[in-house]
Amino acid sequence: xxxLIQTIRDILTRWWASFSLQTKLMAAATLVVSIVMxxxxxxxxxxxxxxxxxxxxxxxxxxxxLLAANVAPxxxxxxxxxxxxxxxxxxxxxxxxxxxxxxxxxxxxxxGIPFSDSEVQNSLTIRRRIHLPDNFAExxxxxxxxxxxxxxGEVTDVFVPxxxxxxxLGVLAIGTNPNPTVAASSHLTRDVTVAVFxxxxxxxxxxxxxxxxxxxxxxxxxxxxxxxxxxxxxxxxVELQVGAGVELSxxxxxxxxxxxxxxxxxxxxxxxxxxxxxxxxxxxxxxxDGAILLDTNLQIVLVNPTAQHILGWDNQxxxxxxxxxxxxxxxxxxxxxxxxxxxxGELREEAEFRITLTEPSDRTLRILLNAVSDPVKxxxxxxxxxxxxxxxxxxxxxxxxxxxxxxxxxxxxxxFNIKSFIETLYEYGEELSDxxxxxxxxxxxxxxxRLTRLxxxxxxxxxxxxxxxxxxxxxxxxxxxxxxxxxxxxNAKDKGIELLQEVQxxxxxxxxxxxxxxxxxxxxxxxxxxxxxxxxxxxxRAYALEQERMPSQVRVExxxxxxxxxxxxxxAIFDRFFRVENRVHTLEGTGLGLSIVKNIIDRHRSxxxxxxxxxxxxxxxxxxxxxxxxxxxxxxxxxLDVEAPAxxxxxxxxx
Numbered sequence: 001x002x003x004l005i006q007t008i009r010d011i012l013t014r015w016w017a018s019f020s021l022q023t024k025l026m027a028a029a030t031l032v033v034s035i036v037m038x039x040x041x042x043x044x045x046x047x048x049x050x051x052x053x054x055x056x057x058x059x060x061x062x063x064x065x066l067l068a069a070n071v072a073p074x075x076x077x078x079x080x081x082x083x084x085x086x087x088x089x090x091x092x093x094x095x096x097x098x099x100x101x102x103x104x105x106x107x108x109x110x111x112g113i114p115f116s117d118s119e120v121q122n123s124l125t126i127r128r129r130i131h132l133p134d135n136f137a138e139x140x141x142x143x144x145x146x147x148x149x150x151x152x153g154e155v156t157d158v159f160v161p162x163x164x165x166x167x168x169l170g171v172l173a174i175g176t177n178p179n180p181t182v183a184a185s186s187h188l189t190r191d192v193t194v195a196v197f198x199x200x201x202x203x204x205x206x207x208x209x210x211x212x213x214x215x216x217x218x219x220x221x222x223x224x225x226x227x228x229x230x231x232x233x234x235x236x237x238v239e240l241q242v243g244a245g246v247e248l249s250x251x252x253x254x255x256x257x258x259x260x261x262x263x264x265x266x267x268x269x270x271x272x273x274x275x276x277x278x279x280x281x282x283x284x285x286x287x288x289d290g291a292i293l294l295d296t297n298l299q300i301v302l303v304n305p306t307a308q309h310i311l312g313w314d315n316q317x318x319x320x321x322x323x324x325x326x327x328x329x330x331x332x333x334x335x336x337x338x339x340x341x342x343x344x345g346e347l348r349e350e351a352e353f354r355i356t357l358t359e360p361s362d363r364t365l366r367i368l369l370n371a372v373s374d375p376v377k378x379x380x381x382x383x384x385x386x387x388x389x390x391x392x393x394x395x396x397x398x399x400x401x402x403x404x405x406x407x408x409x410x411x412x413x414x415x416f417n418i419k420s421f422i423e424t425l426y427e428y429g430e431e432l433s434d435x436x437x438x439x440x441x442x443x444x445x446x447x448x449x450r451l452t453r454l455x456x457x458x459x460x461x462x463x464x465x466x467x468x469x470x471x472x473x474x475x476x477x478x479x480x481x482x483x484x485x486x487x488x489x490x491n492a493k494d495k496g497i498e499l500l501q502e503v504q505x506x507x508x509x510x511x512x513x514x515x516x517x518x519x520x521x522x523x524x525x526x527x528x529x530x531x532x533x534x535x536x537x538x539x540x541r542a543y544a545l546e547q548e549r550m551p552s553q554v555r556v557e558x559x560x561x562x563x564x565x566x567x568x569x570x571x572a573i574f575d576r577f578f579r580v581e582n583r584v585h586t587l588e589g590t591g592l593g594l595s596i597v598k599n600i601i602d603r604h605r606s607x608x609x610x611x612x613x614x615x616x617x618x619x620x621x622x623x624x625x626x627x628x629x630x631x632x633x634x635x636x637x638x639x640l641d642v643e644a645p646a647x648x649x650x651x652x653x654x655x
Contacts (some may be wrong), residue, residue, distance in 0.1 A: 050460075105169065109129065160172045225238045289306060329503055351371075371383060418447045423441055478503050512624055532563075541557040564617055
């Protein structure tokens with residue numbers, strides 16, 4: 001039963017929802033008018049019936065008083081024969097009287113028309129009483145009137161006290177019929193009102209059905225057709241309904257004509273539009289920056305692979321989702337308010353944010369927000385989000401600041417020492433001995449040499465990290481190795497260190513830059529001599545690495561038997577300004593030598609490696625490609641246009 005009621009309710013709900021707003025308003029107005037008119041009619045009928053009942057009440061009351069005045073003496077004289085005769089005569093001559101009853105002072109009915117106890121006296125006689133209020137006898141001049149409905153119709157009951165010579169003798173009850181003319185009129189009015197109400201609603205329902213069949217249904221089909229056209233379904237057509245009006249028929253015909261024209265236009269331009277769309281998607285997908293397009297509800301309309309990779313959305317179907325639910329938490333915190341403001345048109349200017357992410361790795365993002373407006377720049381259609389991963393830029397800026405700070409510190413120390421000794425010579429020169437003056441000047445000279453080396457190393461490192469063009473060509477490693485040995489031979493002899501070379505005979509030429517490789521040898525050999533004690537040995541080795549029976553690379557090793565490098569220092573040995581001598585309390589070197597070596601080897605498309613043991617010695621080695629007369633995939637002139645390595649805080653070198 002419940003399911004049946006629910007089904008009927010759903011049918012009525014769908015039926016009512018199918019009507020247009022105008023039809024619903026007309027139905028509501030008709031309902032209100034019909035209810036008001038029916039209410040007024042029922043009010044009028046009730047008024048007429050109330051007046052009729054009042055008239056019946058007055059008539060019954062007057063009739064009862066008149067009859068009581070005539071029969072009271074007969075009751076007082078106990079002349080029941082004359083009372084019966086008079087009552088029968090009165091009952092017969094008055095058509096509106098339904099019954100007449102006489103009761104004594106105790107309420108016992110002793111005579112009645114059409115019923116009387118005097119006419120039926122046997123053992124089965126039923127004694128009947130009239131139950132009246134206790135103070136009924138005190139109001140002899142005011143009959144009690146009431147009305148009730150019997151199977152034969154409505155009856156007005158009048159109870160009149162019988163009083164003779166001031167004695168209360170009993171009560172006269174008389175029942176009268178209502179005025180038949182008034183009753184018939186009220187019933188007729190009621191029936192007419194119900195008929196009018198039913199007729200109005202029958203007309204309303206028929207009108208609604210006609211409206212649904214002839215007007216509402218075609219309009220709904222037109223609305224559905226327009227929606228399909230808006231979605232790009234230009235094959236949509238609306239059938240012309242039989243009996244539709246002229247205006248509606250013209251509208252349907254115009255719609256079908258428009259759809260046909262759009263379909264032809266689509267067929268003519270579909271290839272061009274597809275090509276342009278493909279170009280746009282290719283452009284967006286290949287740009288280096290991340291790009292996201294949001295609509296005014298902040299739902300993702302378009303996202304390119306770069307943005308997916310930056311935000312960790314790889315292999316996820318992200319289009320159609322709300323961007324605020326998908327972005328990383330730090331990005332949500334920063335962008336929620338400006339995105340809402342821009343989508344609502346409250347913020348039209350470009351907004352830029354720098355946000356640091358810690359998961360899955362530390363990254364710094366630059367995010368630009370731009371409002372996408374319509375051609376007239378009035379309404380906001382969406383928000384364009386551009387994402388750039390500036391982690392490397394941030395690291396470079398930090399490293400640059402750290403590098404400048406380190407260089408300033410390194411420059412300040414020798415400058416301070418030079419200034420101190422010169423000021424001492426200037427102010428107290430006459431008081432100093434010749435040996436003290438010579439010592440001060442020697443110290444200032446060493447600090448000047450140290451300052452010169454630092455400036456030269458910084459310039460060398462800066463030149464290597466620039467986009468300067470270096471000409472790479474065939475280099476015979478025996479020549480720079482021999483030149484390095486000649487340079488440090490006297491220094492090694494003075495320190496009692498054996499300086500050797502082990503170069504493979506007939507070693508193939510390598511592909512590189514002579515001056516840069518010479519600087520690598522000078523830095524590494526000078527480094528080895530500085531940390532090798534008397535009686536030690538420094539060796540330069542160069543030999544070919546065999547691969548598939550053809551030499552493809554040459555390995556270079558610089559080994560020493562010095563103090564070695566602790567494992568905790570090896571990870572930072574190539575960082576700028578990191579110096580092992582800081583741990584062994586020496587003062588020579590700038591801390592940039594090994595950083596320069598690493599940079600040069602990187603430019604040769606190779607890597608510098610380190611093997612060391614404290615108290616045993618250290619070996620630096622790297623591989624260089626063999627020079628080919630006509631290299632298949634290399635040019636003799638190599639442009640150092642690759643990205644420079646990140647500047648690390650506190651650089652390294654043994655120099």
